[in-house]
Amino acid sequence: MSEVFQVDRWRPGPLLPPRDARDGSLVFVVAVLCFLACLTALAALAANRAAEGWTNQLTGSATVVVRARPNETPDSAAARAAEALAGVKGVVEARALTKDKAEELLVPWIGKEALVDDLPTPRLVTLDLDPLLPATATALDQALKAAGVDAVVDDHSRWIADIERSAGLARWAALGVFALIAAAAASVIAFATRAGLAARADVIEVLHLSGAEARFIAGLFQWRFAGMAAIAGLLGGAGATIIGAALRTLGGGSGLAPILPLAWIDLLAPLPCPLIAALVAGLTARLAALRLLRSMP
Numbered sequence: 001m002s003e004v005f006q007v008d009r010w011r012p013g014p015l016l017p018p019r020d021a022r023d024g025s026l027v028f029v030v031a032v033l034c035f036l037a038c039l040t041a042l043a044a045l046a047a048n049r050a051a052e053g054w055t056n057q058l059t060g061s062a063t064v065v066v067r068a069r070p071n072e073t074p075d076s077a078a079a080r081a082a083e084a085l086a087g088v089k090g091v092v093e094a095r096a097l098t099k100d101k102a103e104e105l106l107v108p109w110i111g112k113e114a115l116v117d118d119l120p121t122p123r124l125v126t127l128d129l130d131p132l133l134p135a136t137a138t139a140l141d142q143a144l145k146a147a148g149v150d151a152v153v154d155d156h157s158r159w160i161a162d163i164e165r166s167a168g169l170a171r172w173a174a175l176g177v178f179a180l181i182a183a184a185a186a187s188v189i190a191f192a193t194r195a196g197l198a199a200r201a202d203v204i205e206v207l208h209l210s211g212a213e214a215r216f217i218a219g220l221f222q223w224r225f226a227g228m229a230a231i232a233g234l235l236g237g238a239g240a241t242i243i244g245a246a247l248r249t250l251g252g253g254s255g256l257a258p259i260l261p262l263a264w265i266d267l268l269a270p271l272p273c274p275l276i277a278a279l280v281a282g283l284t285a286r287l288a289a290l291r292l293l294r295s296m297p
Contacts, residue, residue: 026192026225027232030185034236034277037181038270042244044174045266051167053261055160059134064125064144066096066151075099077149078123084147085127090135092128099123125151185277186284189225194288218289226282233277237270244270 064085068077078096085094101124129135137155144151207217244267 023228026188027228027235029188030229030232030277030281031235031239033181033185033188034233034273035239036236037178038237038240038273039243040174040177040181041269042240042262042266044171045269046262047170047174048167049261049263049266051163051170054163056131059156059160060129060131062127062129062135062137062140062156063154064127064140064151065154066123066125066149068123069150074123078125080147081123081125081144081149081151084143084149085125085140088135088139088143090130090133090139092130094128095126097124097126182280185229186280189229189281189284190288192225192285194292214290214293217293218286221289222282222286225285226278229281230274230278233274236277237273240270240273241267 064081066074066078066081068074072080075096075098082094082096085091127135127140137153137157140153140155144153244262248262248264248267
């Protein structure tokens with residue numbers, strides 16, 4: 001029994017203690033940062049999915065505003081326009097809306113009280129276009145002119161451009177937020193690394209003067225903080241996944257919200273969070289340790 005005690009007594013302890021009082025706080029901070037980063041990724045995926053859905057809807061449809069000529073009624077003009085457009089290549093279906101349907105579209109803009117009987121309401125023709133080879137606005141306009149119909153074609157190209165621009169801004173904003181969160185996590189880990197080096201400065205200095213390579217000492221900090229960051233990334237990613245699953249369940253078929261649809265497959269986005277967090281933490285800790293070790297005599 002005494003021999004075992006003597007062996008354990010003189011066994012060298014690790015350069016860094018297995019656990020430290022500051023580890024819990026560091027893991028918590030990094031976990032919160034990873035949680036926010038994963039939520040940002042989910043929001044970006046939802047925004048991108050919504051933009052793609054709106055673009056597909058607008059790309060597969062067009063609207064024609066028909067103005068009746070003096071010798072015909074608005075309904076007959078809309079019917080002639082629909083008949084002329086139905087034969088255009090790339091048009092799947094052309095439907096002439098009645099006066100009641102056209103007035104329903106005007107109610108949100110001018111109010112129901114403004115819809116008097118003698119109000120000249122233009123007729124609309126809605127077009128369903130071939131998603132693979134949709135008809136162009138030029139082809140539609142030529143068909144209307146050939147049929148002698150006074151109309152204006154709206155192929156939604158302006159709205160599509162606005163949606164694509166907004167989607168691009170959302171992607172860059174999400175990337176910027178993610179970069180800021182990663183920088184904050186790296187700063188926290190660098191500070192913790194410097195604190196750990198300062199706390200073990202006497203041991204590190206002895207090892208350094210004894211000929212221990214800086215890579216060996218930096219590697220100890222690298223693996224230590226990489227392991228803690230991996231645990232934090234796992235906790236933060238799991239929290240974001242739980243929140244996303246709850247929002248997806250409560251949102252029903254719309255997911256997060258009708259304007260931000262979230263699919264179940266999007267919940268896989270936080271999956272690489274522990275690996276990314278470990279890489280950022282390990283690299284940051286190694287660089288910080290090497291920088292401080294170079295300053296030693």
